[in-house]
Amino acid sequence: MSDYILVLDEGTTSTRAMLFAADGVLVASAQEPLTQHYPQAGWVEHDPREIWDKTLACAQAIMPKAGGAAMIACIGITNQRETVVAWDKATGAPLTHAIVWQDRRTEPFCAQLRAAGHEAGVQERTGLLLDPYFSGTKMRWMLDNVPEVRAAADKGTLAFGTVESWLVYKLTGGAAHITDASNASRTLLMGLEDAQFDEGLCDLLGVPRAALPGVVDTSGPLAMTAPGLFGRAIPITGLAGDQQAATVGQGCLAPGQTKATYGTGAFVLTCQGSRIPRSANRLLGTVLTQLDGARTYAIEGSVFVAGSLVQWLRDSLGIVEVASETEALARSIPDSAGVVIVPALAGLGAPHWRAEARGVIAGLSFASGKAQLARAALEAMAHQTHDLAAAFAADGAPWQTLRIDGGMSANDWMAQDLADVLGVTVERPGFVETTALGAAMLAAAGAGLYPDLASACQTMRGRLATFDPAMADDVRDARLAAWKKALGAS
Numbered sequence: 112m113s114d115y116i117l118v119l120d121e122g123t124t125s126t127r128a129m130l131f132a133a134d135g136v137l138v139a140s141a142q143e144p145l146t147q148h149y150p151q152a153g154w155v156e157h158d159p160r161e162i163w164d165k166t167l168a169c170a171q172a173i174m175p176k177a178g179g180a181a182m183i184a185c186i187g188i189t190n191q192r193e194t195v196v197a198w199d200k201a202t203g204a205p206l207t208h209a210i211v212w213q214d215r216r217t218e219p220f221c222a223q224l225r226a227a228g229h230e231a232g233v234q235e236r237t238g239l240l241l242d243p244y245f246s247g248t249k250m251r252w253m254l255d256n257v258p259e260v261r262a263a264a265d266k267g268t269l270a271f272g273t274v275e276s277w278l279v280y281k282l283t284g285g286a287a288h289i290t291d292a293s294n295a296s297r298t299l300l301m302g303l304e305d306a307q308f309d310e311g312l313c314d315l316l317g318v319p320r321a322a323l324p325g326v327v328d329t330s331g332p333l334a335m336t337a338p339g340l341f342g343r344a345i346p347i348t349g350l351a352g353d354q355q356a357a358t359v360g361q362g363c364l365a366p367g368q369t370k371a372t373y374g375t376g377a378f379v380l381t382c383q384g385s386r387i388p389r390s391a392n393r394l395l396g397t398v399l400t401q402l403d404g405a406r407t408y409a410i411e412g413s414v415f416v417a418g419s420l421v422q423w424l425r426d427s428l429g430i431v432e433v434a435s436e437t438e439a440l441a442r443s444i445p446d447s448a449g450v451v452i453v454p455a456l457a458g459l460g461a462p463h464w465r466a467e468a469r470g471v472i473a474g475l476s477f478a479s480g481k482a483q484l485a486r487a488a489l490e491a492m493a494h495q496t497h498d499l500a501a502a503f504a505a506d507g508a509p510w511q512t513l514r515i516d517g518g519m520s521a522n523d524w525m526a527q528d529l530a531d532v533l534g535v536t537v538e539r540p541g542f543v544e545t546t547a548l549g550a551a552m553l554a555a556a557g558a559g560l561y562p563d564l565a566s567a568c569q570t571m572r573g574r575l576a577t578f579d580p581a582m583a584d585d586v587r588d589a590r591l592a593a594w595k596k597a598l599g600a601s
Contacts, residue, residue, distance in 0.1 A: 114184045115177045116554050117345070119166055120547045121190040121274050122353070123211065123375045124422075126162060128169035129544075130177055131551040133184075133560050135571025137542065139176035141169040148208060153215040153457075159196045159205035162274065163281045167340070180341040186282075187349030187554030189356040189546050190274040192297045195249040197260050198277065201268045203285050206259040209274070210249040213375075213415065213457050217248035218466045229315065236302040236312065238388060238396020240464055244413070246273060247299035247316040254317065269322040273297070275350050276324045282347065284337035290324040291333075291350035292401035301326065303387050303396055303408065329355070329400045330557035330564060348557030353546045354378040355399050358409060360549030361514040361540070362568040364400075369503075369510045371529075372546065373492060373519035376460070377417035379499050380409040381508045392502040393462045400553075402564065410508050412461035412499035416454040416470075418519045420488050423456065430481040438524045440485035449474035450487040451597040454495075459601065462502035473597040489525045493532035494594040500533055514538045516545040523578075531582030532590065541574040548572075 114133035120126070125145055130138040143165040148156040174180055193212035198205045210216070221241045224230065230241045239245055250271050253260040263269035272280065276290040295301045300308045300318060306326065313320045327333050327350070334347040351359065354372060358380045361370040366384040371377060380399070388396035388410040399409040421437055424430040431437055455468040472484070500510055513535055520526060520543050530537040542548060552567040561567040 114560055115182050116551045117170065117173060117177070117183050117186045118547045118550045118554070119170060119186065119188045119278060120550065121162065121166060121188070121278065123191045123213070126166045126169060127547070128166070128173045129547045130173050131548070133555060135548060135551065135573060139173055141172040143169055155211040155214045156208035157194065157211055159198065159209050159277060162209070163278065166278060171341070174341060180343045180345060183345050184560060185346050185348040185554045185558035186336065187550035188275045188278055188347065189351050189353050189550035190278070190294070192273065192294060192352035192354065193244055193246045194274050195246050195253070196272055196274065196277040197250070197253050197257070197263075198270050198280070199263050199268050200270045200285070200288070203281070206263060207253060207257045210252065212244060214249065215243045215458060215466055217243040217252050220248050220251060224315070233299060233312070233315075236309070237299055238296070238303050239299055240393065240395070241299075242464060243466060244460070245297060245299045247312070247318055250318045251316050264319050264322060267321065269319065270324075271318070271322045272324050279334055279347060279350070282336045282340065283334050286337070287334040288324045289327045289334065291329045292326055292398045292406060293329050293352045293355040294350070295326045296398035297352060303398065306404070328402060328404070330402055330553040332557065346558060349550050349554030351400070351550060351553055354380055354411065355397070355409070356549035356553065357516055357546040358382065358399055358549065359552055359564065359568065360545030360547070360572070361516060362572050363514065364407070364565055364568060367508070367511065368514070369512070370514040370516065371496060372517040373417045373515065374517040375417065375419045377414035377492065377495060379412045379496065379503070381503060381510070383408045383410055383508070390506050392505045393464050394502055394506055395461065400564065410503065410506060412502060414495045414499070415457045415460045417492055418517070420452070420454040420456065420491065421519070424484065424488055430484055435522075437485040437489055438522045440482040441489050441524045444482045444486060447487040447490060448476070448478050448483050449593070450479050450483045451593050452484070452487040452491045453597050453601040454488070454491050455601045462498060468601045471597050471601045473600060474593070489522065490528060490590065492519065492525055493528045494591070496529060497532050497591060510535055512536045512538055516540060516543045518543070526578045530578040530580045532587055534580050534587070536580070537578040539576045539578070540572060541576070
């Protein structure tokens with residue numbers, strides 16, 4: 112048997128199957144777009160059937176490139192976190208559209224819980240805030256508003272899960288209803304010290320504990336695929352939410368090491384080791400990995416809009432035809448001519464947590480054109496990240512360097528701007544899709560291809576590029592002052 116690793120990378124806008132060699136080299140990939148459904152303002156949905164069908168199609172397309180299923184040693188899965196799928200255990204069929212992590216429909220319920228004084232206790236238990244971002248309130252909404260979901264709950268056949276749980280259920284032919292600890296820690300339904308979902312938290316949110324999956328490790332012998340899917344049963348040995356997987360892919364396994372992923376949103380995690388994070392600055396505590404039942408934690412700041420801002424410039428405003436054009440536009444002018452974008456198109460995430468905030472474009476004049484807007488969009492990445500850096504430092508987790516990844520990080524101008532505005536060295540790996548690479552590392556260690564996760568990271572991470580800060584202090588201060596003023600208007 113060869114040591115190929117199959118990674119299923121379930122993103123917000125696409126699903127991919129990626130084939131890695133045991134040394135971390137990408138051998139092949141297949142990708143399919145996912146349809147975004149927007150039934151109302153602030154609502155975002157996916158079709159679970161489409162997620163499964165396209166994931167399976169990508170995986171099957173990869174098999175010949177590996178030389179067949181016999182050459183696949185293991186499977187790792189990483190996924191868009193917090194997105195909720197509801198299905199019927201009796202039929203295996205989804206009961207409604209998945210509610211995506213970006214969806215804001217549960218804000219009234221979150222406000223009700225906050226008004227009742229529950230947020231402090233929930234944050235102490237789970238490391239999370241009462242925000243529509245997280246999975247548990249989405250489950251409650253489905254129960255209250257989708258008759259099929261409530262009927263399945265009453266019959267005892269309801270299954271809730273995040274996307275990796277849905278994929279494992281389908282891959283195993285319904286034999287396994289599990290979630291890993293990193294995804295479970297994003298639901299509001301599991302305490303950071305709890306081995307499984309908590310009855311008290313389930314009761315608070317009105318979610319039946321019986322509908323939830325069992326919580327398992329992020330790496331190890333977790334499940335086996337149904338033999339008929341690929342011609343043989345293949346072990347599933349790695350599961351992790353996308354940001355935890357990216358943190359592993361960046362080798363951030365020691366306390367203080369920090370990564371930022373710039374994809375649809377922007378997500379910064381600093382490893383905290385075995386210490387449970389307690390934030391006084393509206394950051395989040397989360398499970399990074401669970402290995403043989405032992406957990407490593409991280410402190411996290413989540414920005415809702417990053418690459419999706421460039422997508423909006425492309426698709427809604429027509430400023431660019433492809434996202435990569437923004438780098439040349441940013442370089443074509445000396446500055447943004449006073450244009451500042453606050454990309455609160457889906458509210459503001461950490462450290463502000465203002466669900467009602469909306470986007471702002473400030474400083475427009477007749478001199479403003481597409482170059483100024485494109486540059487301001489990229490500058491917004493550094494501005495939002497700077498707000499996070501201040502909050503992390505106030506929580507006792509200052510950044511010495513920042514390891515970046517994700518599709519946007521391939522933009523050299525943006526990487527340098529991050530270093531300039533943050534005042535720290537920025538590192539970027541040669542392979543920026545570290546979410547998939549981290550899932551491969553977890554799967555490789557879980558399958559015994561490496562003696563432990565640290566060994567897998569050391570071998571599979573690859574080369575680095577670095578960007579050192581070079582911006583004058585007065586220029587940085589003026590940028591941040593303009594950002595703060597625009598932020599107040601959002």
